[in-house]
Amino acid sequence: MELADRSGVSRSTIRDYEGDRHDVHRATEAQLRLAFESAGVAFVRMQDDKFGVCPKSVEL
Numbered sequence: 001m002e003l004a005d006r007s008g009v010s011r012s013t014i015r016d017y018e019g020d021r022h023d024v025h026r027a028t029e030a031q032l033r034l035a036f037e038s039a040g041v042a043f044v045r046m047q048d049d050k051f052g053v054c055p056k057s058v059e060l
Contacts, residue, residue, distance in 0.1 A: 003032070003035060006039065008031055009031050013028060014032075040056050042057070
């Protein structure tokens, strides 16, 4: 519910995506990614075009 609120993506769309019932559209992916990044998550490109996630670095 919180991800839906933060991203503007419906709960049913998120549920379908999480349940592997359909692929996510590019626009939806962008909305979800922005919500995660705004919450402090960084996406890191790995080998073979895979992605990892980790907390954003805190600069001191």
